[in-house]
Amino acid sequence: MKFINELKFNSDGLIPAIIQDAEDNTVLMMAYMNKDSLKATLETKKTNFWSRSRQKYWVKGESSGHTQDVKAVYYDCDADTLLIKVIQHGAACHMGYRSCFYTQVHNDGTTEIIAEKIFDPDKVYKK
């Protein structure tokens, strides 16, 4: 996987990965990968991340079952951002929404939740 050496990981050894629905092009989430989680993503064809808040590896869907099947991987002109197209099982957002980007900012600065929850996080994560 020679291309990995061409990528620019940040000072924490991470690169942001934009996750996009392969079918309708919805941007589902953004999370961070280090070299090992990127390699695991390419090998398993399931998205793997590095959690900055929990400081641990994280297979997307490991708790919820809402995994992401990798369909295509791209990187940008600066080689410092990944774009990964996936088939999303269930929902991408731990809050229960299909996409993490469910809050819209209006012109007057007010915000609005523009999506419906498709699962109940309390039930899925068994809090």
Next chain:
Amino acid sequence: MKFINELKFNSDGLIPAIIQDAEDNTVLMMAYMNKDSLKATLETKKTNFWSRSRQKYWVKGESSGHTQDVKAVYYDCDADTLLIKVIQHGAACHMGYRSCFYTQVHNDGTTEIIAEKIFDPDKVYKK
């Protein structure tokens, strides 16, 4: 713009902004904003960024004329990433491609440029 105080800017005072085509949902680029460039983006309805490499404000299209008209602004569940839908004039990428994500990684780790240039950077930027 009260919501700006709810956003989580990183230790450099920056927040990543995913820029998506409002018409066909292509992910065009990702760049970074600080509070002032986000405010300028909301006020002028043109994307403004903070260049980490040049350490300066940057109105997208200031050199090329390839500006982005802001159509909708969202932030994610963690309030640490922006998603901005735009009408792109010309092309988003300084390399001449419509999207910065013109390099695809294949299963065997080889890479391929999967787009055609729509302008010649040497002519547009008058190098």
